[in-house]
Amino acid sequence: MTSLIPEGCPIVAVEDDRTGTSLETLKRAIMDNLFYLQARFPSVASRNDFYMALSYTVRDRLLQRWISTAETYLQQGSRTVCYFSAEFLLGPHLGNNLINLGIRQEVEEAVNELGLDIEELLNQEEEPGLGNGGLGRLAACYLDSMATLEIPSFGYGIRYEFGIFDQEIRDGWQVEVTDRWLRYGNPWEIPRPEVRMPVKFGGHTRSYTDSDGHYRVIWDAHHVVEGVAYDTPILGYRVNTANTLRLWRAEAVESFDFQAFNTGNYYGAVRDKITSENITKVLYPNDEPLQGKELRLSQQYFFSSSSLQDMIRIYLQHNPDLSKFHQKFTVQLNDTHPAISVAELMRLLVDDHHLDWNTAWNVTQHTFAYTNHTLLPEALEKWPIALFQYLLPRHLEIIFEINQRFLDQVRLHYPGQSDPLARLSIIDESGERYVRMANLACVGSYAINGVAALHTELLKATVLHDFYQLYPERFSNKTNGVTPRRWVVLSNPGLTGLISEQIGDGWIKDLDQLGQLEPLANDHHFRACWGKTKHDNKVALAEHIQAKTGIIVDPNSLFDIQVKRIHEYKRQHLNVLHIITLYQQIKDNPHLDITPRTFIFGGKAAPGYFTAKLMIKLITAVGDVVNRDPDVAGRLKVVFLPDYNVTFGQRVYPAADLSEQISTAGLEASGTGNMKFSMNGALTIGTLDGANVEIREEVGAENFFLFGLTTPEVQALGAKGYQPWDYIQSNPQLKRVLDLIASGHFSHGDTNLFQPLLSGLWNQDKYYLMADYQSYIDCQQQVSQAYQNREQWLAMSILNTARMGKFSSDRSIQDYCRDIWHVSPVIIKLNGGYQ
Ligand code: Z2T
Structure with missing residues (x-):
């Protein structure tokens, strides 16, 4: 050294x-x-x-x-995991670091x-909101678990100057405000101005044969920017391991446009600087689907290239032979956002480091592993060939070469058949030609995984079916998990104290130990303490709600919470239909004996997603009417809390009685909020979707409120021709609810406002709300009844927490380490010289 x-x-x-x-x-x-x-x-x-x-x-x-x-x-020289992700939704550092250091x-x-x-x-603390939702937060939970499990690892991503927008609600509508999280400085990052990587864009390629007879390609770029490293230490829980999250910021290469500068084109030179630095300015605020924008592809390539160059630099410090690169490093691709890395590693190895193609391909294929996070077809990334040609001409050549060799293999597998070939090809040639990033990721990876058992089965049966046929051994499931350090210890100190009093604090690093709480579900005194903790948390949330919205809510009412990105497939509007159903029942019979409920919503809509924004307006509009109606007499309250983020999540999960996980079966890949709620003792009302299936398996069917069509039932209904009208006309209650919205009752008489939403439900109902409505309403009725039996409810709540061990991200990371990464812990001793 x-x-x-x-x-x-x-x-x-x-x-x-x-x-x-x-x-x-x-x-x-x-x-x-x-x-x-x-x-x-x-x-x-x-x-x-x-x-x-x-x-x-x-x-x-x-x-x-x-x-x-x-x-x-x-x-x-330990084997190291590199987690490549366009998003890391870290949440505030200070509280978490105090807990992990043990000095709170x-x-x-x-x-x-x-x-x-x-x-x-x-x-x-301004939270670093460098992600959209589940995918980015998962990356953050995984960093925490990798550090806690003492796994040598790096996170690699983008240092966005502006993270996910701040949400304000004006007149019931979402308004986006720029997230200026770096405004007052960021004490958690260490800039590394000497670690900089050149990243090329555009231009042309040319080839020649060198003096040894090797075919070589040179890429004359149109433009170069530099990736500058900013490091954030990621400390594990009560260990000495502090890993690195390395985020790249784009800077202009100072002297690049000297020519323009010297010829008097001062403006041109400065414009170039701005163009370069634009790359890491802002996070794209779309969860699924994504947008095919040039700047987005630039971001993806920019961070992939910077990261791979950095890894090669580190590798070469100790080992001259890049043909064994994959023994030292493995890269997890968090969805296809970094999938361009497959072509970029080939380029670096072949063009820059002169490995022959086959050796380079062997390294590449043994370096990458790919996680898929969605089944929504519109969310599968594809880039027009023309854009690729323009931005990354050398990569397009490399992708064509990879594809040709790959399809040669496929032809041996399917002699004389063209259909599988067309589907497997990295290039979509069905119309305008596209590069399919999921196909590139599958071809270039030694492992492919989904994020929940059902999701992985559906991947194998649908979107990645052809790859599963070809490479069954590459596929496995890795059910998501969440870190109990942030999502229980930090968020819910009351519950943490109560649990640790009973079973010690070993559960924080070994969540299966929560199982020791099971017998206490029958203990009257323990139930009372459990109930008090929940009540305290609800009081705290009620105060927060009043401070933020002016709405007064009753901590004794059932806190029914749905927080997540706003999306039609997540069906926040199904939740609203239930609220209106109850409202109508009260209007019909003001003396109805009803379990008082507080409906709490939170979540951001993609700024360009009109229907999602209208869903927010519907929630706030229904709230305006219901909250004020004297007949309701405070028994129902509807709250939309603006600007749902990690910080607010930390307040909300501990205070929930009921967790809404009501997506159309087969569409939510996993969900992770579902895990955070249940760990904090909320009961779930949910469909058999994503990780809900496994949560229900763990907590027991009797401790989970199940409703709705199953995935095969949804598929069958779709296949035979789904008619939402059949459900509406045969269900007077449902029809009345839809009619009430249409009448303008929630929109000051405006009968047009919610038409786009309503006609969607009447005519197409892509997400099967009408089919699931009655089942949902009936299930909610069971929830209301169950809540009346406080002792029973508390027992169910305790059992939910007690049986959540599986959903620690520590378990997920151990699964990745064992089945995919083949890495083991490295114990860190504090270096004497610095003590
Ligand atoms: C995202 O948050 C998720 C999937 C995406 O597919 C993109 C984004 Cl930004 C491209 C979510 C899934 O919707 C959710 O079910 C899952 O729990 C989460 O990723 C983490 O796997």
Whole structure:
């Protein structure tokens, strides 16, 4: 190992103020950071100054572990996982790092003694919202678990200057506001201005034969940008492992357009700088489906190329022979967003490092593994050939070459048949020609997985059926999981204390231990404590709701919650139909004995998705009427909480009685919110979709409210010709609900406003709401009844938490390590020199 410290030079120990955790040391360190990093003295310091000072104090304690981790990995040359993802929806760092370091208590005391409030400081953090929803949050949970399980790993992604937009609700409509999360500085990232990778775009290729007779290709790009590394340490729970999340920011190459500059084209040179830096400006706010925009492909290529170049650089420091690259690194592709990596690694190995094609292909195919996250056909990425040719001309050549060799193999498998060939081809030639990114990912990967058991089966049977026929051994299921550190310990300290009092705190790293709670489901006293914790959390959420929306809700009512991206397939509007059904029942009979409920919604709609935005308007419009109606007398409340994000999720999961997981069967790949709710003791009302199936298996059918068509039933109904009208005309209650919306009752008499939604339901009903309506209403009736039996409800709630062990992301990561990555833990000892 080379060291920058000259031989014989005494190593300067980092002083105790940067590692110590005694009360006095922490207080001194916070004040020291306030002074020397924020350049403030207490009487003029803002809350943000104190937040920064505290964060640097915590960061110092991370850095010690981070450096030891880096040194250990370097020395041991351990096999390393690289998780490639266009999104990492991390959520706030400070609280999580306090928990993982185990200094929450000490820091709270120190902060108190300085006359500050820890909650206020925690709330000061702008969360890094570098993702849309489930896929990005999954990546963040996996980083936490990989660090906690001491797996050598890197996250690689994009440092968006603007993450997912902030949502405001004006007059019941969603309004998007730019997320300026970096405005006041980000104490958790360490810029690495010396780690920069050139990334080329556009231009042309030319070939020649070198003096040794090798065919070579040169790519003369039109444009070059530089990827600059920004690192965030990711600390595991109560271990010394602190892995790295490396996010790339695009910078202009300073001297690139010197020509333009010198010829007096100053404007042109500056414009080039802006174009370059645009690449990492903003996260595309679409979950599924995605948009085929040039800038989006640029982002994907930009971070794939920067990351692979970085890995090759690291590899070559110790090993000259790139033909064994795949022994040192494995790359997990988080959906197809980084799938261009397959072609880029080939280019780097063949064009830049002069490996022969077959050797390079062997490396490539043994490096990548691909996770699919959706079955929605419109969400499968494909790029027009013309765009590829224009932006990545060399990659298009490489993809054609990969495809030709691949199809030669396929032909041997299906002699004389053209249909399978056309479907398997990386190039879609059915009309305008496209590059199919899922096909590229499948051909270039040694492992392919879905994210829940049902999802993986459906992948094998439908979207990836042809690949499954060809390569059955590449396929496996890896059911998603969520980290109990953020989603229970950090979010729900009350429940954490209660559980640990009973069974110790081993469950936090070994979630199956929650099973020890099972016998306590029958314990009257424990049930009462469980109920009190839930009630406290509901009171806290009620206060938050009042502060944010002015709506007063009753913590004794059933908290019925649906938080997730707004999408027709997730069927928030089915939930609304239930609310209107209850509303009508009350209007018919104001003295009806009904279980009081608070319906809470949260979620963002893609800015260009009109129907989803109209769904938000429908929720708020129904809320405006129901919340004010004196006949309802407060028994129903409907709340749409603006700007659902990780921070708000942390408040909401602990306070839920009922979790709404009501997607059309076969369309939600997994879902992960479903897991967070259940871990915190909410019961689920759900369809047999995604991971709901496995949650129900684990918690027991008697502790889960099941309704709706199954996937085969949906498919059969679709095949025989689904007529939503059949369900509407035979169900007067359903018809009345739809008619009430159409009448303008919720839109100040405007009969047009909700027409687009309604006519969708009447005419096509792509997501089978009409078919599932009655089953949903009946099931909700059972929920209301069950809630009346408090003892029974509490027992079911305890059993939900007790049986959620499987859904820890630690289990998911162990599955990936064992079946796909073949990596093992590396234990980190704190480096003596820096203690
Ligand atoms: C996303 O969040 C998900 C799938 C996508 O397909 C894209 C995005 Cl941004 C391209 C979600 C799934 O909808 C959800 O079911 C799943 O739990 C989550 O990914 C993580 O696997």
